[in-house]
Amino acid sequence: MSFHSMWAELLPVGRSSASGGYRRFAWTGADAECRAWFEDQARTRGLACETDRNGNQWAWLGDPAAGDAVVTGSHLDSVPDGGAFDGPLGVVSAFAALDELRRRGARFARPLAIVNFGDEEGARFGLACVGSRLTAGALTVEDAHRLTDGDGITLPEAMEAAGYDPEAIGPDPERLARVGAYVELHVEQGRALDLTGDAVGVASAIWPHGRWRFDFRGEANHAGTTRLADRSDPMMSYAETVLAARREAELAGAVATFGKIAVEPNGVNAIPSLVRGWLDSRAADQHSLDTVVTGIEKAAREYAAAHGVDLDVVRESFTPVVEFDHALRDELARVLGKDTGLTVPVLGTGAGHDAGILSARVPTAMLFVRNPTGVSHSPAESAAEDDCVAGVLALADVLEGLACT
Numbered sequence: 001m002s003f004h005s006m007w008a009e010l011l012p013v014g015r016s017s018a019s020g021g022y023r024r025f026a027w028t029g030a031d032a033e034c035r036a037w038f039e040d041q042a043r044t045r046g047l048a049c050e051t052d053r054n055g056n057q058w059a060w061l062g063d064p065a066a067g068d069a070v071v072t073g074s075h076l077d078s079v080p081d082g083g084a085f086d087g088p089l090g091v092v093s094a095f096a097a098l099d100e101l102r103r104r105g106a107r108f109a110r111p112l113a114i115v116n117f118g119d120e121e122g123a124r125f126g127l128a129c130v131g132s133r134l135t136a137g138a139l140t141v142e143d144a145h146r147l148t149d150g151d152g153i154t155l156p157e158a159m160e161a162a163g164y165d166p167e168a169i170g171p172d173p174e175r176l177a178r179v180g181a182y183v184e185l186h187v188e189q190g191r192a193l194d195l196t197g198d199a200v201g202v203a204s205a206i207w208p209h210g211r212w213r214f215d216f217r218g219e220a221n222h223a224g225t226t227r228l229a230d231r232s233d234p235m236m237s238y239a240e241t242v243l244a245a246r247r248e249a250e251l252a253g254a255v256a257t258f259g260k261i262a263v264e265p266n267g268v269n270a271i272p273s274l275v276r277g278w279l280d281s282r283a284a285d286q287h288s289l290d291t292v293v294t295g296i297e298k299a300a301r302e303y304a305a306a307h308g309v310d311l312d313v314v315r316e317s318f319t320p321v322v323e324f325d326h327a328l329r330d331e332l333a334r335v336l337g338k339d340t341g342l343t344v345p346v347l348g349t350g351a352g353h354d355a356g357i358l359s360a361r362v363p364t365a366m367l368f369v370r371n372p373t374g375v376s377h378s379p380a381e382s383a384a385e386d387d388c389v390a391g392v393l394a395l396a397d398v399l400e401g402l403a404c405t
């Protein structure tokens, strides 16, 4: 089955006719359809398909117990109204790369597995990479049990309703011990490859990133009768802080975003008593990120003081920098540059991935495929078919170098 026909088969699954975006949330009907598609692809190729204790799907060529397996894949779930490429490109490319290797008559010296990690985007329960985190022991069973979706359904309830055993979830060191290398192909979520003019690149690292909650507390009052001079308006200091975030990020070559806000009492004709804004910031290194966030907080405190507003800042989550395995990364760059003699771009990314979670346990690398607009987590996310095919061939080269004699 060609890349094109696999892609076409998966394309309508979980697509909203209203937005054109994907709603493939963990443990829902669309997720089940994606999983059935995965099993079907495995079966068609004579691969042994299994679902691990955390709901991740594995399709094996060769004996898993032999160890030192080369594993490739990604995820099939999506963010709300996500694009077609984020995740599925890696899974479809994995099957297509295996087909390519068989066409080449490659002889496998190591077991190969294709994986579909469950609940990567965290769209339903608010935590990304649940499947790989559980497997790697980066999420405790207790914390996983507490995850709840917008309808009050817990993760165990959702898993059980989808036909899985939630009592089984937990760290899976034995499974990870069988993995010698994990390579994830992913659509680029930025324009670096478009700017260098390359179809495929290799990841260097995932930027450190965190989320901070800024609570600006002022005084609710009448929007019509309260003199400007008499107001303690937290929206003012919040707005100035948003501008400061942009300035600080620009200075450091980082990114900073206030993308979510809650206002109380949230009335058109009321000065707010509380403005709660969530900052997401990421940078190439820890020092730059610290500089950005410290700068934003300092500015926010000055603005709050100037408006007679109280400010609390709470760090809600933080993920340190993930450096991909240097030897594996260099091997990828070598294999991909071999035929052309050209240097393959090696780029950092501000987005999290299962590969980032697994990198703490197994040697891990990533390939990126050019995204001409850089748009991601949106129906406008795209990649040219030629570039997707270049990605498949690059992945096949990499897998051949790692797994074949």
Ligand SMILES: [Zn+2]
Residues within 6 Å of the ligand: 075, 086, 087, 120, 186, 353
């Ligand atoms: Zn992804």
